[in-house]
Amino acid sequence: MLPRHKGTDKLHAGLRSKIAKLSQESERKAATARRSGFFIRREGAGQVVLAGAPNAGKSQLLTALTSATPEVALYPYTTQAPLPGMMKFEDIQIQLVDTPPLGQRGVRALISSILRAADIVAIVVDLGGEPAHEVEWSLAELAACRVIPRSMPPEEEMTGGIYPKDVVIIANKSDLPGAYHNLKALRLRYESFFPIIAVSATQGDGLDRLPVRLFEALRIIRVYTKAPGQKADMNEPVILPTESTVGEAAEEIHKDFKKGMKYAVVWGSGKYQAQTVSKTHVLQDGDIVEFHV
Ligand SMILES: Nc1nc2c(ncn2[C@@H]2O[C@H](COP(=O)(O)OP(=O)(O)OP(=O)(O)O)[C@@H](O)[C@H]2O)c(=O)[nH]1
Numbered sequence: 001m002l003p004r005h006k007g008t009d010k011l012h013a014g015l016r017s018k019i020a021k022l023s024q025e026s027e028r029k030a031a032t033a034r035r036s037g038f039f040i041r042r043e044g045a046g047q048v049v050l051a052g053a054p055n056a057g058k059s060q061l062l063t064a065l066t067s068a069t070p071e072v073a074l075y076p077y078t079t080q081a082p083l084p085g086m087m088k089f090e091d092i093q094i095q096l097v098d099t100p101p102l103g104q105r106g107v108r109a110l111i112s113s114i115l116r117a118a119d120i121v122a123i124v125v126d127l128g129g130e131p132a133h134e135v136e137w138s139l140a141e142l143a144a145c146r147v148i149p150r151s152m153p154p155e156e157e158m159t160g161g162i163y164p165k166d167v168v169i170i171a172n173k174s175d176l177p178g179a180y181h182n183l184k185a186l187r188l189r190y191e192s193f194f195p196i197i198a199v200s201a202t203q204g205d206g207l208d209r210l211p212v213r214l215f216e217a218l219r220i221i222r223v224y225t226k227a228p229g230q231k232a233d234m235n236e237p238v239i240l241p242t243e244s245t246v247g248e249a250a251e252e253i254h255k256d257f258k259k260g261m262k263y264a265v266v267w268g269s270g271k272y273q274a275q276t277v278s279k280t281h282v283l284q285d286g287d288i289v290e291f292h293v
């Protein structure tokens with residue numbers, strides 16, 4: 001609205017460059033937002049994303065294993081948005097994330113970013129249908145999201161970035177007729193690539209074993225810390241990747257801790273109780289560690 005004449009030239013030029021700078025900035029911000037996509041904040045010891053064909057029972061599983069209350073329905077394409085819930089495994093919590101079914105163009109970008117960020121992807125299939133075929137279809141959908149199982153590298157080289165993931169199969173609806181036979185066929189084809197966990201989300205069969213199987217697939221351990229002369233803190237384990245050393249545990253607790261540490265005493269996996277070990281000692285799930293500086 002600024003009138004144009006000789007006296008306002010400079011002002012016009014100044015405003016133009018300001019507008020240019022601001023619009024460039026906002027474009028850059030939008031681009032970053034698009035890149036980072038949608039994600040579910042990770043909570044607990046690990047994040048397991050439930051993915052699969054419509055109606056496989058993903059939402060029913062979330063209902064059965066967590067206190068989340070997603071919509072469950074007889075018809076497909078019920079879930080529109082991802083929903084997390086916390087599943088208990090002994091003294092820790094593992095996060096499960098229910099997602100809209102694979103295969104829909106409209107939500108592929110959203111599902112992609114959730115799958116890529118997951119610690120593991122659990123492909124949920126229906127044992128009352130054709131589960132082996134459903135796995136094959138789901139794997140193709142994951143590949144379209146550039147998510148590739150670590151245990152099943154692509155035959156041809158893929159151009160561009162890929163996201164290698166640990167994948168498990170949850171074979172749901174084990175209560176349905178034909179499930180036994182279909183599970184056999186599924187195992188025959190995929191057992192050498194993925195852990196296969198058979199469950200019935202509605203009847204409860206296999207659900208007691210599911211948390212431990214997912215814990216194993218996450219490849220993490222729980223380590224309890226103890227201060228010299230005190231009882232171990234058994235309430236809040238430190239979660240570490242399997243094969244972690246005492247030094248890595250110290251680092252996880254505090255960055256500076258590792259440097260000052262001279263030795264540690266470990267109860268549990270050591271050959272003897274209260275075994276004195278160095279920084280390179282590899283820890284096991286359930287170990288109690290006492291650091292000495
Ligand atoms: N018999 C049987 N039915 C099940 C089982 N699990 C889920 N269902 C049923 O299957 C239907 C679909 O379940 P949902 O949990 O909504 O399936 P979903 O995979 O979330 O479906 P979308 O959101 O459409 O992708 C519902 O009618 C459930 O009650 C099971 O273990 N056995």
Ligand SMILES: [Mg+2]
Pocket residue numbers: 058059060070071072078079098099100
């Ligand atoms: Mg659903």
